[in-house]
Amino acid sequence: MLAQKLKNAPHNAGIYQYFNAQGMLLYVGKAKSIKNRVKSYFRFSGELCAAPNLSPRIAKMISEVDNIEYIVVQSEHDALILENSLIKQLKPKYNILLRDDKTYPYIAINLSEPFPRFEITRKIVNDRHIKYFGPLSGSAKALLEALYLAFPLVQKRGCLKGKKACLFYQINRCLAPCEQKIDAETYGKIVHEALESLNDQKKLVNLLHVKMEEASMKLNFEEAAKLRDIINSIKDALHVTHVELSKLEDYDVFAIEIMEKTAVIMRLFIRGGKIVSTSHTLMHNAYGFEKEELYQRALFEFYNPMNQTFAKQILIAESFNEQNSISQFLTEKFGQKITISVPQRGEKLHLTSIAQENAKTILIQHSTKNNNSLSEQMQALFDFTSLPKRIEIFDNSHLGGKSPVGGMVVWDEGFDKSSYRRYELHHTDEYAQMREMLERRINDFSKESAPDLWVLDGGETILKLAKSLLSQKGVQVDLLAIAKEKRDAKANRSKGAAHDLLYNQNQAFELPPSDKRLQFIQRLRDEAHRFAITYHQKKKRGADMSLELLQIEGVGAATIKKLLLYFGTFEAIYAASQEELEVTVGKKLGVNLFQGLKK
Template sequence: MLAQKIKNAPKSAGIYQYFNASGALLYVGKAKNLHNRVKSYFRFSEQLSASPTLSARITKMIHEVENVEYIVVQSEHDALILENSLIKQLKPKYNILLRDDKTYPYIAINLADPFPRFEITRKITNDKNMKYFGPLSGSAKALLEALYLAFPLVQKKGCLKEKKACLFYQIGRCLAPCEAKIETASYAKIVQQALESLSEQKKLLHLLHVKMEEASLKLNFEEAAKLRDLMRSIKESLHVTHVELSTLENYDVFAIEIVEKTAVIMRLFIRAGKIVSTSHSFLHHVHGFDKEELYQRALFEFYQPMHQTFAHHILVAESFEEADALAVFLSEKFNQKITISTPQKGEKRHLISLAKENAHLLLLQHITKQHTSITEQLHALFDLTALPKRIEIFDNSHLGGTSPVGAMVVWDEGFLKASYRHYLLHHKDEYAQMREMLERRIADFKKESPPDLWLLDGGKTLRQLALGLLKEARISLDVLAIAKEKIDAKAHRAKGSAHDLVYGKSSALKLAPADKRLQFLQKLRDEAHRFAISFHQKKKRSKDLSMELLSIEGMGQATLKKLVSYFGTFEAIYAATQEELEVTIGKKMGEKLFQSLNK
């Protein structure tokens, strides 16, 4: 049956999907000609077998294939988009899944404003008055903070609206354009200096160093330490030595290094002949990597978001089969000529060598640091299908049976707090609450790819629930559940002796309380529980503080909204000085509020 399906494959562009005997999806691929592509995987003799030209990883996959299905599309470009979408949603066992498909941050400024200020953005607009610096990686926040410490710019978004000089003017961090204490032409010169310092970060670092020394001489050690940390953050954002090309061209440089089951993608961003930032991603796959496939996916994922700027010249350390087709696809997508090349000499070859060298060093450091990591131990212990690099942990909670909420925390070589999620739930029993939360997460797989592992705070029943939901969605994903052992129908959680059971593919596993693998899973579960509980506490505290503020004479919903919008949190409102409150809600009300809060 399989041989017949392969021979009858359509001769048009499309997607092919390989399944094993149990119907689990193994691999999703695209092809300009499905018939030729699928047939190339096999050798037809007395018995269907894997082609001898395949890599070890793909050969292993072919030995598991029992069925193949096709989706025909209009063009090779459509196939490329559909392939990417299916891999992200369904997470096939043998495909490489990349998760760095979000736009990178930029520092932006609107030069059309009379007194413009810098901001971090991830969305690029086609406006000639907007100037962008980037793409940046982890250094965006540090650079922005450094600009506002080094130059007397408008510090807050709402400053100019108040028409009155604030605390920043008093401490010399702003020149009060709100009171017309500086002309637009003079302010524009300061903006130009700030822009130059972004391009020449040595200038910015020098300014920070001077301010750090001044703070130290004034015995303001807290400010000096803050400046020191900012300088360190900016320096560490560039993993490469200073490079300045003879031509003021823009390049995006990609290099990939692989050692067994670990790979690193290194990117250099060259703007106007200078490296403005770098970024890298580590990848782990139980079945290893194919470098050509990894280059293709790395480029496709990086240039997938529409709202970003990029170089029209892409340099890759090694050529790959799909490079020309991908360049055509990107050119048509962005309606401008984009090239993908592997330079062999000159300055561009030097950039490639630099990227490869840094990729190699990063990978060696990473492997040395990991060395039989806890996730590899979990992979072996529970016979997981994928190395659990990225883990999502779920817990649900309620207050006396009311206001149920769910929490999802994420682990990826550390807790990724930016990826945490809260869920306001509608059901009262824990089973239905978990079902609602998991269904909503599965629905989000189109926007945010599945992880390698789910960990649930619960027992066998909740694990079976999760597996059932994933099967309905045809998604391959490992699931573990951790629950407190029941003794006399009560959860046993004696201090120093946490008797937890872990549910995997086999029966419940009881590990010793001192077992590092159990402690790691407990750490993940406890973080999800803490996040859920803190959400309840924060909601209750915010409600209490809100009611307290509204009880003050003259305080209404509009004034309260203005305070929250400016300060961000109720805690910040309570900690504000009288001057800050007066700037926000006026002198009379600010004074009254300050006195009420400090009785």
Template sequence: MLTNTLKNAPENAGIYQFFNASGMLLYVGKAKNIKNRVKSYFRFSGELRASPLLSSRIAKMISEVERVEFIVVQSEHDALILENSLIKQLKPKYNILLRDDKTYPYIAINLAEPFPRFEITRKIINDKNIKYFGPLSGSAKALLDALYLTFPLVQKKGCLKGKKACLFFQIERCLAPCEGKIDTASYAKIVHQALEVLNDQKKLISLLHVKMEEASLKLNFEEAAKLRDTMRAIKESLHVTHVELLNLEDYDVFAVEMMEKTAVIMRLFIRHGKIVSTSHSMMHNAYGFDKEELYQRALFEFYNPMHQTFAQNILLADFFNEADAMRSFLSEKFGMKISISVPKRGEKEHLTALARENAKAILMQQRTKNSTTLLEQLQSLFTLHSLPKRIEVFDNSHLGGVAPVGAMVVWDEGFSKSSYRRYALHYRDEYAQMKEMLERRIADFSKEPPPDLWVLDGGETLRKLAETLLEKAGVHLDVLAIAKEKVDAKAHRAKGSAHDLLYAKEQSLALPPHDKRLQFLQRLRDEAHRFAIRYHQSKKQSKDLALTLQSMGGIGDASIKKLLSYFGTFEAIYQASEEELMLTLGKKLGSKLFTNLKK
């Protein structure tokens, strides 16, 4: 069956998907010619088996393949986009999923303004008057602080609106253009000096050092400490600071290094012959990595956002087979000639070697850290498919079926509160509530890719529910559940003494209360519970306030909609003045409502 499918595969550009015997998606790949690509994975002489030319990771995958499906598209470019979309949504077992589809910060200044300020932005606007410095990584805020500590610029966005010199003028950090104490031409010279040192961070650090010594001599130790911390942040954000090229061009430099089940993607950003910033991504994968795939995914993810600047010359430390296709894709996407090359000598080769050495150094630093981290211990304990760096935790809350809500909190090297989600639910029982919430989250995978792990507040029944929903959607994702200890038939949440049960696939554990792994999962569960309870209380309060309003004569659903449209919340309605209520509902009804609310 599989042999016939492979031999009859289409010879068009498109996507191929490998599935195992249970129907789980193992791998998504793209190809210019699907038939040639899928046949290259197999040896057809005798029994069908993996080609001896494959890496151990891919050979293991092929040993599990029972079924293959194809999607034909118009071009190789379309295949690349579809492949990326499917990998993010479905998270196949053997694909490498990067989470670098983010925009990097820049420092920007609008020179068209009479007294411009430097600001951090993540969006590039096509305006010749705006100058951008970047892309930056962790150094953006430190560099911005350094500029305002070093140069007497307009310190705050609202400074000019005051029309009166403030504290910054008194401490000699601003020259008070708000009072006309400096003209635009003189201010422009200061901006020019700031732009020069922004492009030469060694000079900026020297200026900060001078300022720090001056502050110390004046016994202004708080200012000196701030300058010291800013210098340290700038230095630490750059793995490399000593490179200056004779050729004042822009380059984006990529290097990939791997060690066992860990890989690092290192990026150097060269602007006008100087390294302005660096960034790196570290990944862990139980099945190892393929360097070619890492390069392809690193380039696609970095250049996918449209609203950013980039160098037209991309330098790689290693050649990979898809480089020409990627160059063609990027050139077409951005409407300009993009070059991708692997330099063999000279300054460019020095840059790629530098990126490679930094990637190796990061790998070694990681290796010399604690032998196993808490997340690695969780991965080992529950035999998780991947290291659970990003975790989504779900809980729901209601009171006798009233105002049911769901909450999702996210752990990503700490609680990522900007990623939290709230769900207004419609069912009265907890099973149906969790099902509704998880189905809605799965539907959003195309916008927000799946995490590495789901943790549910509940028992084995809810864990199996989650696995069923994920399997139906074709998504490979680890799921754990944590069930609260019952004391006298009530959930027991005592810190440090709760004997909660943990559920994984074909596994249930009762770890001792002092176990750090249990305490970590309890911390995740408790944060989700807190977030869910808070939303439930807010929703119930709003419902109670709405019922109170409706009990007042003449206030129906249409009137409540008008009031919410104007005031935004029920609390604001209850605090409104009589004039505001009359303006919203009319003189008679508004006055009547105000009188009733004040009783």
């Protein structure tokens, strides 16, 4: 059957999918000619087997293949997009999955405003008055703080609305344009200096050093410590600072290094001939990596979001087969010529060499620190298909079925709070609530890739539910459930005697309380529980406050919505002054509201 399907493969561009005997998806690939590509994986002399030139990872995959399916598309570019979408949604066992499809932050300033401010943004708009600096990685927040500490800029977005000089003016952090104590032209010169310091971060660091020494001399050690931490954050974010090119050009530089089952993608962002930022992605895969596939996926994922700026010249440390195809795809997508090249000499070669050396350094540091890591121990014990690097943990919360909510927390070498998700649920029983939450997460796999592992607060019933939902969508995610030991059908919570049971898809595990793997899973479960409980309490408190507001004469649902849009939270509404309320909803209603809240 398999041999016949290979012989009948179409010559068109498209997608091929390999499945094992149990119907599990093993691999998704794209090809300009499906027939030529799939035949290259096999040797047809005698018994059908893996071709001899394959990597160990792909050869192992071919040994498991029992069935193959095809999807024909119009062009190679369509195949590239479809391949990426399917890999993100279905997470095949042998595909390399990257999660770099989120835009990097930038520092932006709108120079058309009379007194502009610097802000962090991930969205790029086509406006010639807005200047962007980046892309940045972990240094964005530190750089923004540094600007506002080093230069007397308008410190907060709402400052100019106040029309009155505030504390920032008194401590010499702002020159009070709200009271016309500085004109737009003079302020513009300060902005120009700040922009220059962004382009020359050594200058910015030197300014911060001076501020730090001044704070220390005045015995303001808290301020000095804050400045020290910001300086270190800026330095740490730039792995490389000693490069200045003779040509003031922009480049994005990529290098990849692999050590056994771990790989690093290193990126350098060159703007105006200087390195403005660096970033790297560290990955683990139980079946290893190939640089060809990694370069292709790294470039496609990084340039996939539309709302970002980028260099038109991409430098890579080594060539790969799909290089021209990716270059053509990006040129068509962004409507301008984008080149991908492997430098052979000069300054550009120096840049790719620096990226390679940094990637090697990160790999060595990681291998030294993580020998026989907890992730590897968990993979061995629970028989996971891949190292549990990115983990999503779910819990739900309600009070007698009222105000039901769900929470998802994410672990990725630490709790990744930017990826946490809240779910407002609609069912009264916990099983249906968990089902609703998991279904909604599965539907989002096309936007946010599936993780390596799900940890569920519950026993075998919840685990079977998750397995069924994933199976219906054809998605592979490892599962682990954690539940309290039960006695007489009730969870045993006796202090010092309670035992958590762990379940994978095949068996139950009762580990001693001292086991590091159990303690890690408990830590994940407790964070999910805290997150869900906090959201439930906030939602219930908001509902209670909303009911209180509705009791005040003249206040309706539209008024509450208007107040929330302005103040952000119910707590801020309750803490607002009468003047602020009058500005928001009018004088008469503002007076009623203020008096009603103070009763």
